[in-house]
Amino acid sequence: MTNTSKNSATVSVKEDTSISIMSKDEIISIDYTELENYHKGDSWFGCSVGFRAMQAAANVCTQMSIWSRDNLTIVSGHPGPGVKDAIELITHCVSSKRFRLLDDTPTEDCSRGMKFEWWVSNGRITVHVKLHDNFVPETFYSLLDRLNSDHEKDSDRDSFDQHKNDLSYQLWHQPLDKLFNVEVLSTPLSPGELPEGLTDA
Template sequence: MDLAFENASISIVDNGKVVSISFNEVLKYHAGNAWFGLSIAFRALELAENTFKKADLIWNRDQLTTVSAHPGPGVKDAIEYITHCISNQKFSLTAECTDSNSCNSNMRFAWWVSNDTHTAFISLRQNFIPDLFNELLDRLGTTNEQGDDQLDFSRLKQDLANKILQQPLLDNFHCDLYHGAIKPEQIFTENLNTCEKNI
């Protein structure tokens, strides 16, 4: 792995003090090989931070709840290290991925991050993940796996991780801010549309 990333960091309030967290710290905490998902989740939370702060809203570990549509270990480790939502028992998965801890092409890179008053819905833009990524993902570990699939997948993940870390956030993510702390059972679009949206 050779990730070429800028000195990105996320600041968050913890017990009344502002804590600054670098991407490198999150990477060391993960200590695994799911650094692609970790890179995407880090940038998604960076966008959540920017969105909350731009709206002059509370960005405090004690008040954050996160719902994730992706169950990957890199995603979870980024969320935990930055927000402490998992250890604070304020983390849940969407129904579509609660029965799986493995990644497949049906998983979405999407999150609902709430404080006590607002929810930021953040999703990776659909055109970011190439078709080849999903083809390889679904083929690996099956009888359809081909000789170079593992190497090709590793290289593709590294290229995409570098891209997500280096490009402007809004080039690759979409974010909407809603009034109200959205609960897991409210995350469907028709329910979000009943909330007042900050434009």
């Protein structure tokens, strides 16, 4: 993937773009290019961050044995369609109803209040994956606040697209441990359950 156009699905990459998972007693490998074909929108930053977050979770879940679609439950702090498609393509948790949002408001709109963090449970443990706080700059959120508001400027849409393209580039040019904080929690999650200490609004 070597296209740098801000409106393109493809970005240049340095890091591994594949992930393996057990599906119906068979280990399958999924490449990010499959997500590019699967996702029907233009949320490529969301696709990238969702895919990379699942790679970070997989690194922990597969330390003892390969993780399996059969027993995964996921809570996402990010409501965007790109993130959701990445999670579904890899884990099938969305279609199997073992996925929920941290804020379960029925919307895919991104906002300043969204969280770049995920809880992935394999029935034994829960892996908490959180994008480093300083990865997404304040200018990204400022642009997001202005878009589709009375304060939107003519250049905001292009600037926002460029930010997303730049962030996607960084996601594929830094190792996972430089992108995410990963914490292992001893308590597994059941479908629909929130992590301990977090409650429904």
